[in-house]
Amino acid sequence: MAQSRGKLIDELTDDVTRTALASASLTAEDRVLAGQRVRQAIAAEAMGAHRDVVAATVGDKDRPEAEPFSDYLASNDRPHVEQDQARPETAAARKLAAELLAADDRTNTMDSERTGRAEDYIAHAVVFAAEAAAKKAPGGPSQAPAAAAGAAAGPVVAGKAGVPAVKDVGANRRGPSIG
Numbered sequence: 775m776a777q778s779r780g781k782l783i784d785e786l787t788d789d790v791t792r793t794a795l796a797s798a799s800l801t802a803e804d805r806v807l808a809g810q811r812v813r814q815a816i817a818a819e820a821m822g823a824h825r826d827v828v829a830a831t832v833g834d835k836d837r838p839e840a841e842p843f844s845d846y847l848a849s850n851d852r853p854h855v856e857q858d859q860a861r862p863e864t865a866a867a868r869k870l871a872a873e874l875l876a877a878d879d880r881t882n883t884m885d886s887e888r889t890g891r892a893e894d895y896i897a898h899a900v901v902f903a904a905e906a907a908a909k910k911a912p913g914g915p916s917q918a919p920a921a922a923a924g925a926a927a928g929p930v931v932a933g934k935a936g937v938p939a940v941k942d943v944g945a946n947r948r949g950p951s952i953g
Contacts, residue, residue: 787817787870790812791809820871823898826842830847831884846891863901868894871897871900
């Protein structure tokens, strides 16, 4: 029986989360809170980066949403790709990117070169977001309100709500430039 795409996306998100948290020395409570924060960051960045790919691929290429991925495609200077390959969470992040692209009719027919660049782009956003969220100091402002808000909203994992959410989730995302 084939594994559902949503379950696979959840498992890949968990893999990236575990790897990002592996080097952090956190208490059990902080690890739970940090894990939730990392999953939320992964979901937001994965969906936002996917939205960039969709906008540049099938949307109005003059819209601001298309610019990040269009610029990325136009650039031949992508040193992060090699650096990302050295990170342990990159394999799961690339699989997550591939699943997001394959699940969407707007991106699942791209040529192999564009698909590979899109996977690099999304995976980099996921890895960067996971690492940044995992590094947030547990001794800083309380993590409990954010965790409670996340729990009240239900699971926040890329793909949980299905592919149509790709259009909406992360629409206000302002992440790091990866070009």
